[in-house]
Amino acid sequence: MTEEATATQVRQEIPITVHINGAAQSTAIAPNVLLSEFLRDHLALTGTHVGCDTSQCGACTVLVDGRVVKSCTILAVQADGMSVTTVEGLRAGSVLHPVQEAFRAHHALQCGFCTPGALMLAAGLLMDNPHPTRSEIREGLDGIVCRCTGYENIVEAVADAAERLAEEVRPHGA
Ligand code: FES
Ligand code: FES
Numbered sequence: 001m002t003e004e005a006t007a008t009q010v011r012q013e014i015p016i017t018v019h020i021n022g023a024a025q026s027t028a029i030a031p032n033v034l035l036s037e038f039l040r041d042h043l044a045l046t047g048t049h050v051g052c053d054t055s056q057c058g059a060c061t062v063l064v065d066g067r068v069v070k071s072c073t074i075l076a077v078q079a080d081g082m083s084v085t086t087v088e089g090l091r092a093g094s095v096l097h098p099v100q101e102a103f104r105a106h107h108a109l110q111c112g113f114c115t116p117g118a119l120m121l122a123a124g125l126l127m128d129n130p131h132p133t134r135s136e137i138r139e140g141l142d143g144i145v146c147r148c149t150g151y152e153n154i155v156e157a158v159a160d161a162a163e164r165l166a167e168e169v170r171p172h173g174a
Contacts, residue, residue, distance in 0.1 A: 059114050099158070118141070
């Protein structure tokens with residue numbers, strides 16, 4: 001196969017439908033487009049940051065069908081038929097997600113570059129394990145690199161978010 005034929009094949013677009021933050025997005029996309037590129041460049045969801053493109057920094061973390069995924073590690077076509085939640089979809093209307101409230105309360109960010117990924121990682125971590133120990137939180141945060149905070153405030157924020165989420169499901173006074 002010639003180089004030109006290969007390039008044409010790569011450019012050939014594939015129809016996909018991905019549910020992004022609760023809304024179906026149907027489009028046709030080249031098979032080599034990363035999910036992170038799809039979110040940022042095609043849907044203008046630039047809350048998902050790209051720090052390395054080599055699956056190390058975690059800034060691009062989103063939830064795919066409720067699972068924590070670094071969006072630079074999968075292709076957009078692989079998300080066909082799936083639900084993707086980005087940082088833009090974390091809050092409910094004007095109400096911040098408890099993880100966002102906890103990050104704010106504990107000053108768990110400085111420059112903010114890692115923050116969208118850290119928030120999504122924390123949200124996913126607490127879905128899997130609603131009552132993590134500090135050690136489990138530290139282990140769970142292994143997927144993000146933060147060059148500013150030293151992680152202590154992020155760990156405290158995730159622990160606080162666990163409390164806030166538990167309070168939401170627990171009847172008051174129980
Ligand atoms: S941009 Fe995806 S892990 Fe760094
Ligand atoms: S707050 Fe700056 S990289 Fe984490």
